[in-house]
Amino acid sequence: MQQSKYEEVITANISLHSKMADDYSTCEPHFRPENVEKVERKLSTLFREVNARKLLDLGCGTGFIINIAKKYVQHIDGVDVTQAMLHKVDLSGNAVINLHNSDTGSFPAVPGTYDIVTGYSFLHHLYDIKPTLKTAFTALKDGGKLYCDLDPNYYYWESIHQLDRNGSYDTIVKREIEMVTYKDEDIEKNFGVSKDTFNNAEFGKNIAGGFKEENLIADLKAAGFREVQILYYWFLGQASLINDTWGTKEERIKYADVMDSVLQRSLPVSRNLYKYMGFVATK
Numbered sequence: 001m002q003q004s005k006y007e008e009v010i011t012a013n014i015s016l017h018s019k020m021a022d023d024y025s026t027c028e029p030h031f032r033p034e035n036v037e038k039v040e041r042k043l044s045t046l047f048r049e050v051n052a053r054k055l056l057d058l059g060c061g062t063g064f065i066i067n068i069a070k071k072y073v074q075h076i077d078g079v080d081v082t083q084a085m086l087h088k089v090d091l092s093g094n095a096v097i098n099l100h101n102s103d104t105g106s107f108p109a110v111p112g113t114y115d116i117v118t119g120y121s122f123l124h125h126l127y128d129i130k131p132t133l134k135t136a137f138t139a140l141k142d143g144g145k146l147y148c149d150l151d152p153n154y155y156y157w158e159s160i161h162q163l164d165r166n167g168s169y170d171t172i173v174k175r176e177i178e179m180v181t182y183k184d185e186d187i188e189k190n191f192g193v194s195k196d197t198f199n200n201a202e203f204g205k206n207i208a209g210g211f212k213e214e215n216l217i218a219d220l221k222a223a224g225f226r227e228v229q230i231l232y233y234w235f236l237g238q239a240s241l242i243n244d245t246w247g248t249k250e251e252r253i254k255y256a257d258v259m260d261s262v263l264q265r266s267l268p269v270s271r272n273l274y275k276y277m278g279f280v281a282t283k
């Protein structure tokens, strides 16, 4: 691994997230109630499976996972390299919450003490995920689980990157070309963050082009995890379908769920259609 590049990516992250911290929890779409509910369903199942008391949240940011988890576990450690993001974490509630301003790749977690380790919308901010996977593996108890989510799926990114910005596609596709290939222009305009800084801060997405399922599994196995379950989310057009105007929202969500279940059953053939991926890895 190239150490100077690893550090350059960290510096870019601190710069980007220091600027975004004030508005982060109100502007980022994953804070919408329907997504919070979805993540809470996933997390509460995992908490039950391992009888969780203690959680380590890597790249915790302003506390997206902490806010959900504090209703279920007694002790939470959150780690983030951007102090401005940590300042926004809500420490209220019954759980003991400790925050650590550190790179997750070198964070000295006490070995074998956590039931669950999480990383939400996080791994793609790293130049190299291996040191962080090692931190997670070391931190977990035997049988403990690492849950990461909302990371970009390489096969989707690759499909979109191949398309011409001025091509005659449906708005569903045109919107994705802008979001996937030209997001850096939008960030430069709206946050005053240079394209270079933004792309480095999202190295795993904007430079590496997302994660390939097979590489993730290999990295997790090399870190020591014995079992990996890959999850795919958000098919192309799902947001348009849900936010359309026909019928009721409930009806549209139901159609989206039906379509999702067909596409899930059609994996791996339907893999290119899913924008995001996640996984649960067991120690």
Ligand SMILES: C[S@@+](CC[C@H](N)C(=O)[O-])C[C@H]1O[C@@H](n2cnc3c(N)ncnc32)[C@H](O)[C@@H]1O
Residues within 6 Å of the ligand: 010, 013, 014, 017, 030, 058, 059, 060, 061, 062, 063, 064, 065, 079, 080, 081, 082, 085, 102, 103, 104, 105, 119, 120, 121, 122, 125, 126
């Ligand atoms: C997209 S935000 C996600 C925050 C939070 N998990 C959420 O879902 O809202 C990514 C976070 O990762 C942090 N980060 C980036 N690189 C890091 C590193 N090497 N070590 C620790 N935190 C890092 C950033 O500071 C930022 O707060």
